Amino acid sequence: MTGQAASNAWSSHEGAAALAAPTSTEKRRAFDGRILLGFFLPIAIALLWEAAVTFGLAEGRLVPPPSRIIATLSALAETGELWTHAWMTLWRVLVGFIIGAFSGIVLGALSGSSKTLRQLLDPTLQALRAIPSIAWVPLFILWLGIFEASKVALIAVGVFFPVYLGIAGAILSVDRKLVEVGHVFRLSRVQLARRILLPAVLPEAVIALRSGLGLGFMFVVAAEFMGASEGLGYLLVDGQQMGKPDQILAAIIAFALLGKLADSLLVAGTKPLVRWQDTVRERL
Amino acid sequence: MLSFEHLSKTYADGTRALSDINLIVQEGEIVALIGGSGCGKTTLLRLIAGLDRESAGQIRLDGEVLSGPHPAIGIVFQEPRLLPWLSVSDNIAFGLDGLSTAERQARVSHALEKIGLVEHADRWPRDLSGGQQQRVSIARAFVTNPKVLLLDEPFSALDAFTRASLHEHLLSLWEETRPTVVLVTHDVQEAVTLADRAVVMQPKPGRIFDELPLTLARPRDRTGLPFETSVRRVLTALDHSLKAPQAQPQRERDRQAAALWW
Numbered sequence: 001m002t003g004q005a006a007s008n009a010w011s012s013h014e015g016a017a018a019l020a021a022p023t024s025t026e027k028r029r030a031f032d033g034r035i036l037l038g039f040f041l042p043i044a045i046a047l048l049w050e051a052a053v054t055f056g057l058a059e060g061r062l063v064p065p066p067s068r069i070i071a072t073l074s075a076l077a078e079t080g081e082l083w084t085h086a087w088m089t090l091w092r093v094l095v096g097f098i099i100g101a102f103s104g105i106v107l108g109a110l111s112g113s114s115k116t117l118r119q120l121l122d123p124t125l126q127a128l129r130a131i132p133s134i135a136w137v138p139l140f141i142l143w144l145g146i147f148e149a150s151k152v153a154l155i156a157v158g159v160f161f162p163v164y165l166g167i168a169g170a171i172l173s174v175d176r177k178l179v180e181v182g183h184v185f186r187l188s189r190v191q192l193a194r195r196i197l198l199p200a201v202l203p204e205a206v207i208a209l210r211s212g213l214g215l216g217f218m219f220v221v222a223a224e225f226m227g228a229s230e231g232l233g234y235l236l237v238d239g240q241q242m243g244k245p246d247q248i249l250a251a252i253i254a255f256a257l258l259g260k261l262a263d264s265l266l267v268a269g270t271k272p273l274v275r276w277q278d279t280v281r282e283r284l
Numbered sequence: 285m286l287s288f289e290h291l292s293k294t295y296a297d298g299t300r301a302l303s304d305i306n307l308i309v310q311e312g313e314i315v316a317l318i319g320g321s322g323c324g325k326t327t328l329l330r331l332i333a334g335l336d337r338e339s340a341g342q343i344r345l346d347g348e349v350l351s352g353p354h355p356a357i358g359i360v361f362q363e364p365r366l367l368p369w370l371s372v373s374d375n376i377a378f379g380l381d382g383l384s385t386a387e388r389q390a391r392v393s394h395a396l397e398k399i400g401l402v403e404h405a406d407r408w409p410r411d412l413s414g415g416q417q418q419r420v421s422i423a424r425a426f427v428t429n430p431k432v433l434l435l436d437e438p439f440s441a442l443d444a445f446t447r448a449s450l451h452e453h454l455l456s457l458w459e460e461t462r463p464t465v466v467l468v469t470h471d472v473q474e475a476v477t478l479a480d481r482a483v484v485m486q487p488k489p490g491r492i493f494d495e496l497p498l499t500l501a502r503p504r505d506r507t508g509l510p511f512e513t514s515v516r517r518v519l520t521a522l523d524h525s526l527k528a529p530q531a532q533p534q535r536e537r538d539r540q541a542a543a544l545w546w
């Protein structure tokens with residue numbers, strides 16, 4: 001029968017797909033090479049600077065050579081100071097992130113899914129968003145004191161807006177065509193939200209959470225500048241006041257590593273949810 | 285039995301997409317809707333599927349007036365519209381929520397077999413070719429055993445060879461439960477291959493121009509003379525439908541001119 005012939009034709013299509021597959025692995029290998037290329041510049045600059053200081057061409061007092069930064073980092077790590085500070089910073093970001101992200105998701109979902117609620121909520125939130133978040137600091141200190149509460153509040157505000165905007169926008173931009181599939185199968189509002197809207201917004205929600213987390217790390221520095229006795233931000237201020245540029249750079253590196261680590265954890269944690277969509281993610 | 289009574293649809297912007305459609309589709313019949321672009325074919329299917337509301341008239345399924353999506357009516361869109369986060373088999377099972385797990389699995393694996401995608405059951409839709417995706421979307425509509433199946437140019441984006449193989453998949457699925465099928469197509473060959481009747485439509489406003497019975501015995505031999513004859517008949521009707529609108533407004537204008545004159 002022709003059905004047989006047709007299925008043979010299909011398998012030959014798949015044969016063609018299998019032949020096409022190696023190009024994607026090749027692409028990946030070329031991509032890996034380019035990642036290594038990205039390491040070249042910073043390493044070269046570090047080595048040059050190290051050599052310049054070693055051979056006495058530069059003093060390296062204000063811009064310490066890599067070896068001194070590493071020494072400072074390991075000294076801080078040995079005394080355990082580094083871990084207390086890093087942990088304190090991480091804890092603040094985490095609490096602020098949870099509060100900010102949770103309220104961002106809830107309000108974003110409300111304003112994305114109901115026109116009335118959007119008209120009620122959105123103008124106020126957009127107006128609040130126009131305020132540079134750091135401007136809240138004096139008020140937060142008056143209201144919440146100079147200790148943890150005001151710091152966490154500032155971080156939460158920083159995290160809230162990108163999450164709110166991302167979630168609301170994602171819900172509004174869900175493909176009408178997929179929603180219609182839900183209508184055809186007569187899903188209730190709740191089922192539609194759970195089976196179509198939620199999975200459809202997940203990829204954008206993850207992106208929103210990631211930018212929220214990034215802002216959380218930005219705001220934790222500001223929060224720790226406004227008076228803290230612990231935290232990586234405190235190390236920065238202390239390094240400046242004591243004239244220790246190596247400590248400042250060590251703290252900056254710790255910030256970078258911590259931020260990257262938190263982001264990777266978030267990505268890894270949400271990966272199973274958006275695996276179907278990994279085409280775009282792999283490039284992020 | 286699916287029947288349309290004085291069915292009209294005018295969109296919010298004043299476009300008269302359908303005007304006074306009267307048609308009866310018998311149970312188990314395959315009807316092909318053919319017509320130029322913009323004559324309201326998609327609009328008609330969306331009304332039957334309950335995705336839009338008619339402006340006047342009504343649609344009945346076995347006497348029951350339709351209002352909104354009906355459980356016994358399934359639709360296959362022009363694009364596959366698979367849910368990208370569900371595997372192939374979960375996509376097929378999307379409309380089977382009310383059933384027991386065993387029943388659901390049985391139906392899905394049967395459908396997978398029918399469309400020849402058993403080995404792709406656990407893949408994501410994005411890993412399938414366009415034709416494979418469209419097969420999954422046809423299976424998704426069929427597994428709920430609908431009484432009425434609506435197909436909106438489901439094969440128009442595919443090459444002729446893939447299309448011919450999908451026609452067979454479609455007919456073999458149809459053989460099992462013999463649902464009523466309303467198929468929109470631009471392809472006269474496709475209409476003659478699949479349908480028991482061709483309904484030719486005309487635009488501005490969308491209405492029925494002609495109906496042609498296609499009574500060839502199944503399975504149909506696409507190379508035979510009767511097939512050729514049917515194709516030619518439908519083509520001629522389609523031709524007339526495309527020419528007629530120019531003639532009609534002309535007459536209309538003459539009448540208006542005459543009215544002014546007097």
Ligand SMILES: Nc1ncnc2c1ncn2[C@@H]1O[C@H](COP(=O)(O)OP(=O)(O)OP(=O)(O)O)[C@@H](O)[C@H]1O
Pocket residue numbers: 295296297299300301319320321322323324325326327328490
């Ligand atoms: N949502 C809408 N709002 C306003 N007008 C619409 C809408 N959808 C369709 N139309 C108009 O209604 C008419 C019929 O459209 P429809 O999509 O039903 O045509 P069709 O027969 O399916 O055409 P094609 O063969 O090109 O798919 C067209 O003139 C179109 O512009």
Ligand SMILES: [Mg+2]
Pocket residue numbers: 325326327
């Ligand atoms: Mg159409």
